[in-house]
Amino acid sequence: MPQTRLGHPNLGLGLGLRNCHFRHILEHQPDVDWFEIISENFMDSHGRPRYVLEQISERYPIVMHGVSMSIGSTDPLDRTYLDRLKKLAHDVKPVWVSDHLCWTGVQTRNSHDLLPLPYNEKTLKHVVERIGVVQDILERPLVLENPSTYVTFADSTMSEWEFIIHMANESGCGLLLDVNNVYVSSFNHEFDPFEFVDAVPHDRIVQCHLAGHSNCGTHIIDTHDDHVINPVWQLYKRMHELTAGVSTLLEWDANIPPFEVLHNEVLKARGYMEAEPEVFAEAESDETESGTVAASVGDDTYFHPLHRVEAEVE
Numbered sequence: 684m685p686q687t688r689l690g691h692p693n694l695g696l697g698l699g700l701r702n703c704h705f706r707h708i709l710e711h712q713p714d715v716d717w718f719e720i721i722s723e724n725f726m727d728s729h730g731r732p733r734y735v736l737e738q739i740s741e742r743y744p745i746v747m748h749g750v751s752m753s754i755g756s757t758d759p760l761d762r763t764y765l766d767r768l769k770k771l772a773h774d775v776k777p778v779w780v781s782d783h784l785c786w787t788g789v790q791t792r793n794s795h796d797l798l799p800l801p802y803n804e805k806t807l808k809h810v811v812e813r814i815g816v817v818q819d820i821l822e823r824p825l826v827l828e829n830p831s832t833y834v835t836f837a838d839s840t841m842s843e844w845e846f847i848i849h850m851a852n853e854s855g856c857g858l859l860l861d862v863n864n865v866y867v868s869s870f871n872h873e874f875d876p877f878e879f880v881d882a883v884p885h886d887r888i889v890q891c892h893l894a895g896h897s898n899c900g901t902h903i904i905d906t907h908d909d910h911v912i913n914p915v916w917q918l919y920k921r922m923h924e925l926t927a928g929v930s931t932l933l934e935w936d937a938n939i940p941p942f943e944v945l946h947n948e949v950l951k952a953r954g955y956m957e958a959e960p961e962v963f964a965e966a967e968s969d970e971t972e973s974g975t976v977a978a979s980v981g982d983d984t985y986f987h988p989l990h991r992v993e994a995e996v997e
């Protein structure tokens with residue numbers, strides 16, 4: 684059973700650290716195993732967010748998760764950004780540093796989105812080379828997450844999971860497997876999400892993400908604004924069986940409920956680790972409950988991935 688996780692520990696069940704919960708966490712010190720921060724929210728801050736983070740990091744393990752590395756872009760890597768990321772890692776001492784397998788802009792223009800890549804040999808070589816540069820700068824393995832995607836490329840020659848297998852083996856990077864993203868992309872592109880989860884190299888999975896999404900009928904948007912639906916929990920169960928358990932984190936970034944709601948949601952993972960048959964029987968009929976909020980394409984209130992970058996709060 685693969686358990687290497689690049690030598691990283693299984694931190695247990697964690698939550699994304701968001702401004703709106705700072706006060707609750709400091710006052711109540713909830714029994715959460717660990718927190719994940721959005722790196723960009725703390726890079727230039729030396730005000731209240733960094734002060735709060737210092738307090739929280741004294742009690743909880745912290746992981747850094749970025750949204751701006753743009754590892755797949757054809758623009759040169761942003762050395763200023765990477766230097767700031769390294770400085771933050773030096774200060775925060777995260778257990779690991781992650782970002783996304785995507786590109787966020789080109790010719791210095793930022794799309795403010797996590798954009799998909801064509802999965803072919805040329806892209807693979809490009810991404811692997813850049814991961815090597817980043818790992819040399821950060822002096823640690825990079826952990827990359829599979830994004831939710833809404834388009835595919837005609838010149839892709841391999842599946843996303845085949846690309847990830849080669850990327851991980853050739854670069855030495857770790858993987859953050861977002862099982863909600865797998866489900867979203869599988870719905871949008873009509874592939875079997877279990878084939879994805881079964882295929883990726885399980886000994887390189889350092890972390891798992893869980894989240895809710897918005898099912899628009901013809902497509903799903905990764906909105907992070909609701910409970911995790913049962914089909915995603917089924918993928919989580921499969922991943923747990925294949926990895927023997929990895930650090931698991933719930934993302935909830937829009938319409939954020941009280942802290943206890945988030946905590947209770949991530950604690951549901953325990954039921955899927957125990958593989959109780961009745962849990963999975965319930966899962967068969969879900970997709971009409973939470974996580975399937977009907978929304979029109981023209982609704983401009985959709986959650987945007989980079990909305991996780993919060994305004995500075997001094």
Ligand SMILES: [Fe+2]
Nearest residue numbers: 828861892934
């Ligand atoms: Fe994620």
